[in-house]
Amino acid sequence: xxxxxxxxxxxxxxxxxxxxxxxxxxxxxxxxxxxxxxxxxxxxxxxxxxxxxxxxxxxxxxxxxxxxxxxxxxxxxxxxxxxxxxxxxxxxxxxxxxxxxxxxxxxxxxxxxxxxxxxxxxxxxxxxxxxxxxxxxxxxxxxxxxxxxxxxxxxxxxxxxxxxxxxxxxxxxxxxxxxxxxxxxxxxxxxxxxxxxxxxxxxxxxxxxxxxxxxxxxxxxxxxxxxxxxxxxxxxxxxxxxxxxxxxxxxxxxxxxxxxxxxxxxxxxxxxxxxxxxxxxxxxxxxxxxxxxxxxxxxxxxxxxxxxxxxxxxxxxxxxxxxxxxxx
Ligand SMILES: Cc1cc2nc3c(=O)[nH]c(=O)nc-3n(C[C@H](O)[C@H](O)[C@H](O)COP(=O)(O)O)c2cc1C
Numbered sequence: 001x002x003x004x005x006x007x008x009x010x011x012x013x014x015x016x017x018x019x020x021x022x023x024x025x026x027x028x029x030x031x032x033x034x035x036x037x038x039x040x041x042x043x044x045x046x047x048x049x050x051x052x053x054x055x056x057x058x059x060x061x062x063x064x065x066x067x068x069x070x071x072x073x074x075x076x077x078x079x080x081x082x083x084x085x086x087x088x089x090x091x092x093x094x095x096x097x098x099x100x101x102x103x104x105x106x107x108x109x110x111x112x113x114x115x116x117x118x119x120x121x122x123x124x125x126x127x128x129x130x131x132x133x134x135x136x137x138x139x140x141x142x143x144x145x146x147x148x149x150x151x152x153x154x155x156x157x158x159x160x161x162x163x164x165x166x167x168x169x170x171x172x173x174x175x176x177x178x179x180x181x182x183x184x185x186x187x188x189x190x191x192x193x194x195x196x197x198x199x200x201x202x203x204x205x206x207x208x209x210x211x212x213x214x215x216x217x218x219x220x221x222x223x224x225x226x227x228x229x230x231x232x233x234x235x236x237x238x239x240x241x242x243x244x245x246x247x248x249x250x251x252x253x254x255x256x257x258x259x260x261x262x263x264x265x266x267x268x269x270x271x272x273x274x275x276x277x278x279x280x281x282x283x284x285x286x287x288x289x290x291x292x293x294x295x296x297x298x299x300x301x302x303x304x305x306x307x308x309x310x311x312x313x314x315x316x317x318x319x320x321x322x323x324x325x326x327x328x
Pocket of ligand 1: 200
């Protein structure tokens with residue numbers, strides 16, 4: 001599998017997720033075999049204006065390559081400038097054409113570009129001309145249910161030099177509701193020459209295989225199924241490779257993975273910011289565990305690394321007790 005000149009080890013990619021896919025999370029996903037990670041969406045204005053907080057989001061470590069960095073905006077020249085800066089870090093630049101957040105839509109960026117194909121085309125043209133790395137776009141299946149123009153829209157972007165496209169099978173108006181439509185990915189794959197990667201509701205190894213078989217797409221992109229379960233990438237890649245269903249790591253191993261993630265987060269973000277961000281990750285990690293409802297409140301109150309590690313050790317003990325209980 002290849003996007004432009006970038007060779008990828010397997011067809012299983014990680015979706016960009018704002019507030020989630022930072023360096024620490026991406027490094028963990030790579031460890032579990034994800035072939036292409038992606039940053040969260042980054043403002044082209046923030047990059048072009050050298051905003052220090054935006055620049056933090058552009059941090060990339062060697063073990064993250066190959067990596068795609070996603071930018072968003074509504075101005076072709078600013079997007080081109082942001083792309084030039086981003087290309088010093090990224091192997092692929094992805095353009096966000098699907099974000100449904102009202103503030104983003106109001107500015108004419110993200111999903112709003114699906115309604116303005118002239119502007120979307122100009123953005124792709126300027127960005128492609130500005131950089132040597134391949135440029136992709138992440139789109140949705142349309143603006144709303146009455147929008148039937150996505151195939152023509154995608155073809156027009158392909159004609160401007162796009163190297164690949166990612167399709168999330170929901171409309172912008174749908175947000176995250178309802179089921180993702182996989183049929184549209186097949187139609188897109190049939191219509192385009194460039195690689196097409198499908199996204200939306202691919203949650204298990206079996207889903208990934210079925211998606212690739214049903215759509216003929218070149219790859220799958222996994223988002224929410226990786227929250228609290230980074231090992232999903234090992235399970236999916238192994239299953240696609242050999243048909244083998246790898247079981248989840250056992251509880252003790254999961255705790256060790258979380259501790260490694262915590263260590264990375266603290267190293268990269270500093271203790272205070274890391275601990276705050278880790279609260280939501282802990283809830284994802286422990287979702288479905290029989291004891292999690294008892295400790296939900298404790299998770300939301302963690303403020304220091306010591307408290308967090310203490311809680312993990314408490315979970316480990318509880319989890320071990322549960323496991324023993326379940327055995328008898
Ligand atoms: C918390 C969160 C943040 C997201 N942030 C982005 C983003 O920055 N850029 C983007 O293109 N999509 C973003 N998405 C959408 C995902 O990339 C993906 O398209 C969507 O979740 C559907 O895939 P899934 O069913 O595998 O989760 C986000 C989704 C979630 C849940």
